[in-house]
Amino acid sequence: MQVRLLAGSIVDTFGLRCYCSSSSKWDIFAALCLERRPIIVPEMNIIEKAMHNLTLNYENSRSLLSDHEVKMIRDKERLERLSSGAEVSSEDFDQAALETAQEFEDKFNEELKKLELAPRKTKDDETSNFKSLNRCLDHRLLFFINSQVGNHDKWTLPFVKIDKQSSLRQAIDELTSQLFPENQLTLRVLGNAPLAVYTYKYGAKNRKTLGATGAKVFILKAYHLNGTPQMVESNKSLFHDYKWLTINESRKIIPSAFWKVLRRSHVIDTVPENVVKASLAVVTRKKEESKVAAHSSN
Template structure:
């Protein structure tokens, strides 16, 4: 009888402990639920408002290849040597060798050649190569350094042909003059891509033709307002969604109302216009 009583007591104690643990878990869960609801209520009472802006990173891709570096030149010469050593003769080279053998045979057996064929002028492959070499010597390629490079014309698309150029416009924003990408505040009822494209049209004219890549932005940047501007706009700052586009044709016709100046700059020149932090963000978009 004593053993059965002990077993009954142990079972009762175990069940009571389980009920205590369960009630503690329920209380803790309810407490966490009430705490999360209170935090959400506090956040909803003081939301952070941001001004949404669409901007366009417009680039002109390189027109010519950049000059080769030393290691690239050495590798190019090495690959060319291997290809020459392992390659077979082309059809032109085979025909040239056959022609040389035929001409040597005709010169040796000149008496066997008919009289009406002895003085007939024949243009050989050697003659053609001499004409081609003469044309090549007279050809002069266009210079890599253009007049825009020499004069320092920052508004010309003919400068730095071997590098990517990015369009920057100088605008008066919040009472101060800034160099930045063409941008425009969000317009209700339109997509952010349309806002970015409209920013280019408003600042640079409708003659400029571009090709935008994708409907999603390529990046973003946060610009915090000062205290006075935060009180005036009731916003914490500006969220700028940056889209990427490629220049196709046309010229920049800056708007007299909103654009003070514009430049086409290389990635290495971005820092002196937009600062170190912004230039780092822009250089992430540059591929070439």
């Protein structure tokens, strides 16, 4: 029995032999996908709001009364007994002298009105300061650099070519020490396995010049913990500029094929409005079809 591996090798599980099924050579790169995680909870979209209202109404209709609601009912009944002139117990007078549930609720509602929530949008959002981490607080931001790729300057993830002696993780650790010298930024790389793989084939001219079919870029994930990157003399040779961008913003500056690899590797931050409307239309149609089917069976 034979098993084909990703690298194109064949393993004979009985004879324990390995050999390469393809003579093509690929340049191997390691890229760093550095992410600043969301700081605040994003606003709910239409589908999430509909689901939230549905579950809230269900829980309200099925749940038992809370202690506060029970106290509200008892306070109301006690007030009716006192105002009607009927015979009341001394306990009713004692309880009436205490703070009622409605007074308790009014007091905290007044405190709630005084509470000022911090704005969801910051000054850096208004000025589109892409070098700042204090923007798009409800989205994840990815770190992109502008560096020389071939003969042109392009926006991309930080990357490094791997020699035969280094593993992916070793190459990424060395890259981060060069990108952010003097501990200007703290991050945590997640494991040794790549988040995604991007394959790029060279043109015919570059294949002869470089002696390789193309490049395979193994993307490793890392979380930003604290600090801000700075342009210093030791890292200017690696990149000329940098930006913190959302996945959707990065679509404008990186190759579409590379963007699709990143897009598939991340949880959706925001669902486009047309997708939400299409999903709701499908749900509505299915609901109507089930009603018609139930009516037909009866």
